[in-house]
Amino acid sequence: MLTKEKFIELSQKYSTPLYVYDFDIIKDNVNAFKKAFCARKSIICYALKANSNLSVLKYLSLLDCGCDCVSINEVKRAILAGIPKYKIIYSGVGKSESDIKEALNLDILFINLESIEEMLKVEQIAKDMNKEARISIRVNPNIDAKTHPYISTGLKENKFGVDLDSAKKMYIYANNSKYLLPIGIHFHIGSQLLELEPLILSAKKVVELIWGLLALKVDLKFIDIGGGLGISYGNEEIIDLYSYAQGILSTLSGLDLTIICEPGRRIVGNAGSLVSSVLYEKQNENKRFCIIDAAMNDLIRPSLYSANHRVEFIKLALTNIEIPPLLLDSTPLHSRADIVGPICESGDYIAKNVEIPRMNSGDLVIIRDVGAYGFSMSSNYNSRFKCAEVAIIDSKDRLIRKRDDFNDLISNEIEFL
Numbered sequence: 001m002l003t004k005e006k007f008i009e010l011s012q013k014y015s016t017p018l019y020v021y022d023f024d025i026i027k028d029n030v031n032a033f034k035k036a037f038c039a040r041k042s043i044i045c046y047a048l049k050a051n052s053n054l055s056v057l058k059y060l061s062l063l064d065c066g067c068d069c070v071s072i073n074e075v076k077r078a079i080l081a082g083i084p085k086y087k088i089i090y091s092g093v094g095k096s097e098s099d100i101k102e103a104l105n106l107d108i109l110f111i112n113l114e115s116i117e118e119m120l121k122v123e124q125i126a127k128d129m130n131k132e133a134r135i136s137i138r139v140n141p142n143i144d145a146k147t148h149p150y151i152s153t154g155l156k157e158n159k160f161g162v163d164l165d166s167a168k169k170m171y172i173y174a175n176n177s178k179y180l181l182p183i184g185i186h187f188h189i190g191s192q193l194l195e196l197e198p199l200i201l202s203a204k205k206v207v208e209l210i211w212g213l214l215a216l217k218v219d220l221k222f223i224d225i226g227g228g229l230g231i232s233y234g235n236e237e238i239i240d241l242y243s244y245a246q247g248i249l250s251t252l253s254g255l256d257l258t259i260i261c262e263p264g265r266r267i268v269g270n271a272g273s274l275v276s277s278v279l280y281e282k283q284n285e286n287k288r289f290c291i292i293d294a295a296m297n298d299l300i301r302p303s304l305y306s307a308n309h310r311v312e313f314i315k316l317a318l319t320n321i322e323i324p325p326l327l328l329d330s331t332p333l334h335s336r337a338d339i340v341g342p343i344c345e346s347g348d349y350i351a352k353n354v355e356i357p358r359m360n361s362g363d364l365v366i367i368r369d370v371g372a373y374g375f376s377m378s379s380n381y382n383s384r385f386k387c388a389e390v391a392i393i394d395s396k397d398r399l400i401r402k403r404d405d406f407n408d409l410i411s412n413e414i415e416f417l
């Protein structure tokens with residue numbers, strides 16, 4: 001747990017806004033998964049999209065993790081960071097021809113197929129390359145994961161995977177193809193899941209299919225149970241990993257399969273904090289705002305998913321700004337305020353209606369649990385720089401990504417006038 005003093009020191013050393021990750025927490029999270037699944041052959045394939053910083057990936061490679069990638073560039077990041085190719089899987093609904101070619105060339109563990117059309121495309125490309133493509137099929141079990149609609153993926157109205165019947169036909173087809181080698185089956189029903197039951201129900205449906213396939217001589221080696229385990233952003237009760245693993249394992253009895261799990265958020269989410277500085281306070285009639293130097297381009301989760309992050313305040317400014325009597329508003333300052341960024345959008349907020357002390361320019365606001373889908377979803381909107389990122393390893397701070405500079409913003413643009 002990082003102390004107040006450490007956050008102050010880091011803000012002065014690296015400036016703000018700044019992402020800080022505590023790698024000890026990442027290690028604990030990985031070890032908790034390992035321990036839960038220790039009774040079976042298993043691989044933790046960290047879902048790279050949650051946080052794809054190369055140092056994070058490198059650290060995870062040292063903890064024996066694999067990676068679940070959803071673009072070919074994520075595959076390349078994983079390889080660059082030292083994740084072994086035989087622990088890399090490639091998922092996603094829209095892989096292009098060149099993506100597939102590269103993935104086959106890179107010889108990763110398998111490609112997760114999400115449609116019949118994609119399977120035929122992979123077969124054709126493998127044939128052209130005279131290779132056998134190792135594949136897995138993403139099954140959509142049509143189960144309500146009971147999470148935010150934007151991050152629910154396992155319902156038939158979602159774009160992901162194929163239904164159980166289509167999957168069965170695809171396996172039979174692939175098993176007869178000289179260029180396809182079906183070795184796995186995959187499901188992933190959503191993110192920030194707080195209930196165990198939908199996960200176990202999905203596993204049961206998938207295992208039923210596995211038994212049906214065995215009878216048809218389709219002999220799979222891997223069951224990829226996806227990720228999606230939620231973390232506590234406030235007071236939510238989270239899924240116990242031991243119960244999760246036991247629940248999954250109990251569906252697999254009699255089957256000799258290696259388990260792949262793909263946690264993203266649960267590995268890095270609670271390890272990250274976003275350190276920002278207060279710019280101004282203001283009050284518009286009934287509404288009080290605290291304007292900070294972090295914005296929706298740095299952390300889009302509140303704007304996109306109405307996510308609630310815990311925020312903490314560190315008073316640094318020595319004196320309150322003296323407002324001349326002429327400008328003084330007679331209405332007293334509200335105790336509750338919205339914490340907002342400088343971006344020109346009303347949806348640009350970090351937290352709403354929170355109880356905060358009177359803040360001054362230079363005080364710090366720490367936004368908690370932003371290690372997952374924080375920096376990785378950030379952008380340069382409003383021509384703002386993407387943040388610097390710092391890792392805390394063995395109590396030492398290390399810069400693992402420099403803040404953008406102006407040249408980063410414009411370097412790919414071509415002058416045409």
Ligand SMILES: *Cc1c(COP(=O)(O)O)cnc(C)c1O
Pocket residue numbers: 047049050068070091188190191192226227228229262263264265266372
């Ligand atoms: C995003 C994703 C994950 C990880 O989800 P978390 O909620 O971060 O655990 C796992 N598998 C697939 C296929 C994904 O798209």
